[in-house]
Amino acid sequence: MGKSLKDIAEALKVSKTTVSWVLSGRGDEQKISSATQKKIIDYAKQVKYRPNYLAKSLSSGKTKTIGLVVPFIGDTFYAQVAMEVELVAEQLGYTVTFCSSESNPVRENNIIQMLRSKNIDGLIIAPTNYAKGELENLIQEKYPFVLIDRFFPELNTNYIIIDNIGCSYNLVNKLINEGRKKIAIITTASALFTMSLRYEGYKTALIEHDCFISPHLYGEVSRNEYELDIIRVLDTIFDAVPDVDGFYFTTHYLGMEGLRYFYKRNIDVSKIGLACLHSTPSFELLAPNMHIAYLPIKEIGRESVRVLIEKLETTDNEDEKVKLVLPVCD
Amino acid sequence: MGKSLKDIAEALKVSKTTVSWVLSGRGDEQKISSATQKKIIDYAKQVKYRPNYLAKSLSSGKTKTIGLVVPFIGDTFYAQVAMEVELVAEQLGYTVTFCSSESNPVRENNIIQMLRSKNIDGLIIAPTNYAKGELENLIQEKYPFVLIDRFFPELNTNYIIIDNIGCSYNLVNKLINEGRKKIAIITTASALFTMSLRYEGYKTALIEHDCFISPHLYGEVSRNEYELDIIRVLDTIFDAVPDVDGFYFTTHYLGMEGLRYFYKRNIDVSKIGLACLHSTPSFELLAPNMHIAYLPIKEIGRESVRVLIEKLETTDNEDEKVKLVLPVCD
DNA sequence: CTGAAAGCGCTAACAC
DNA sequence: GTGTTAGCGCTTTCAG
Numbered sequence: 001m002g003k004s005l006k007d008i009a010e011a012l013k014v015s016k017t018t019v020s021w022v023l024s025g026r027g028d029e030q031k032i033s034s035a036t037q038k039k040i041i042d043y044a045k046q047v048k049y050r051p052n053y054l055a056k057s058l059s060s061g062k063t064k065t066i067g068l069v070v071p072f073i074g075d076t077f078y079a080q081v082a083m084e085v086e087l088v089a090e091q092l093g094y095t096v097t098f099c100s101s102e103s104n105p106v107r108e109n110n111i112i113q114m115l116r117s118k119n120i121d122g123l124i125i126a127p128t129n130y131a132k133g134e135l136e137n138l139i140q141e142k143y144p145f146v147l148i149d150r151f152f153p154e155l156n157t158n159y160i161i162i163d164n165i166g167c168s169y170n171l172v173n174k175l176i177n178e179g180r181k182k183i184a185i186i187t188t189a190s191a192l193f194t195m196s197l198r199y200e201g202y203k204t205a206l207i208e209h210d211c212f213i214s215p216h217l218y219g220e221v222s223r224n225e226y227e228l229d230i231i232r233v234l235d236t237i238f239d240a241v242p243d244v245d246g247f248y249f250t251t252h253y254l255g256m257e258g259l260r261y262f263y264k265r266n267i268d269v270s271k272i273g274l275a276c277l278h279s280t281p282s283f284e285l286l287a288p289n290m291h292i293a294y295l296p297i298k299e300i301g302r303e304s305v306r307v308l309i310e311k312l313e314t315t316d317n318e319d320e321k322v323k324l325v326l327p328v329c330d
Numbered sequence: 331m332g333k334s335l336k337d338i339a340e341a342l343k344v345s346k347t348t349v350s351w352v353l354s355g356r357g358d359e360q361k362i363s364s365a366t367q368k369k370i371i372d373y374a375k376q377v378k379y380r381p382n383y384l385a386k387s388l389s390s391g392k393t394k395t396i397g398l399v400v401p402f403i404g405d406t407f408y409a410q411v412a413m414e415v416e417l418v419a420e421q422l423g424y425t426v427t428f429c430s431s432e433s434n435p436v437r438e439n440n441i442i443q444m445l446r447s448k449n450i451d452g453l454i455i456a457p458t459n460y461a462k463g464e465l466e467n468l469i470q471e472k473y474p475f476v477l478i479d480r481f482f483p484e485l486n487t488n489y490i491i492i493d494n495i496g497c498s499y500n501l502v503n504k505l506i507n508e509g510r511k512k513i514a515i516i517t518t519a520s521a522l523f524t525m526s527l528r529y530e531g532y533k534t535a536l537i538e539h540d541c542f543i544s545p546h547l548y549g550e551v552s553r554n555e556y557e558l559d560i561i562r563v564l565d566t567i568f569d570a571v572p573d574v575d576g577f578y579f580t581t582h583y584l585g586m587e588g589l590r591y592f593y594k595r596n597i598d599v600s601k602i603g604l605a606c607l608h609s610t611p612s613f614e615l616l617a618p619n620m621h622i623a624y625l626p627i628k629e630i631g632r633e634s635v636r637v638l639i640e641k642l643e644t645t646d647n648e649d650e651k652v653k654l655v656l657p658v659c660d
Numbered sequence: 661c662t663g664a665a666a667g668c669g670c671t672a673a674c675a676c
Numbered sequence: 677g678t679g680t681t682a683g684c685g686c687t688t689t690c691a692g
Contacts, residue, residue, distance in 0.1 A: 282612030
């Protein structure tokens, strides 16, 4: 067990208060003599004093810790966001507690509760579907949090998302400009609202260019079993529309599995129109002609921390919610 | 702010102690009447009582939290380990605080200090090189931790690693059995000791089969700039040994960038001998003939938590260190 | 069966 | 300039 403030105070025959002032850098402010200050600082260093944040937090009411809740920490997208969040948080003097909800709303709710029990100052959440339960509590109790990647239009919260409609629209447009006529969308039902926006962008592009629109060109893959499910989905599309000539994948892991399917079925990916929202490092090699939208991962991470910490450190009660829609490079 | 134990006690006109006992599930043990218990539990539920872990921990000395420190949380390998660690920890009643050292020993040391200040009960660390500074402190202060993925032979610690020599040996053997004569190794200097073991496995296989051994077949890529550096390294090897016919990559991201190089240079990957320790989902498509060793990610995660928590919850002082070398599937 | 009280390590009014 | 003291919310010993 390390030395405590009290130990130092006793050893040096000063009061705990004095030690506390000095060690928290407010010695000058409190006009503690520099002799005393030096004595305390030297001694603290010598005994390797490490403040007990638990006690500090209990007393101050702040933990200087934020929580990051994502659906899958094993997913490259969220892992990269996590990395950025940690980096930026650190610069601002915060640490981060990551949690992975495994896309399970019940787990997500438990995690949120748990984080609050640990007196985390605020939360960054990439919510799973239908997980509005705890979120509504958070709102009601005015607990600071910001949503990323996904959001609920009916909930008045801070959020940082990408321009889903716009970037889907652009991607599909590129396929159309290549001369593709029958473009399928491969998507998932998770994050329902986000995905519906991506669908909207797709559809708008098709309508504007009088393209073939058909429910047969809509493939919905279940999130959990996507590696298997996508095979069924693509088979179905090829059966129903044999001359399908383009595919728009609404997220990276669908793109990856789509490519796997094409390779396995010996479909020449250079002959087919391909687009994907978000990328993985291998796309460039597997399908050089695939159109890709690169998500502003760092920006999402950076902004979410910035917004959250601003909320934390401002006592302003008007609390206008921040709603950011980031543009996507393509 | 939520209700506290005291609030409940006052509202119900019982003592804090009684409430504490009931709410921590030791009502029966303390023979609290079931009427009182019910009254307390119902009221707690009604006011949505959430215990303050900070206070609990300060008082109990345990946070029920473990720290996981990895070099890069954005790396798929560590991200997957993290996921497994979290899952298992949760089952055992612990939460996890992840930190990414960015392969920076100074950062790593700071992180360890910080986690200790937060009274984390124990640590799982995938250490960066030369980071022995804080580790030695931990050992000296008998602070529980387990190393994963990398370790320092001169430090007596718990660790869980893979059979680096054996699996390198096997991979290279497969190339040799294919008839490859001039096999290069592409590796990195980070995690020096681990990588030296992988080199040893490579070399042993070559020696046993009287293969060509040459410093010209050794390519060392710097971790930070590996995307660029590997190009230089591979160019150098091809210059020095134009008839090189096999490549052993000591880790997944090197394998990935190696493939990128071959594709860019129009080298037919089906004609060349390829092996890689650890995989990414695209290898199967990009280079179906590549020999791959699949790391036991889940096992590493699971075992590290298991070992750590066992150390935490056992008061046994003999403290024999656990040194696990996991086999690798190939 | 239940309660009073001390204490975990630190902060911050309020004295002197 | 420095010390006293009362908490923060919970656990736990010891009394009744």
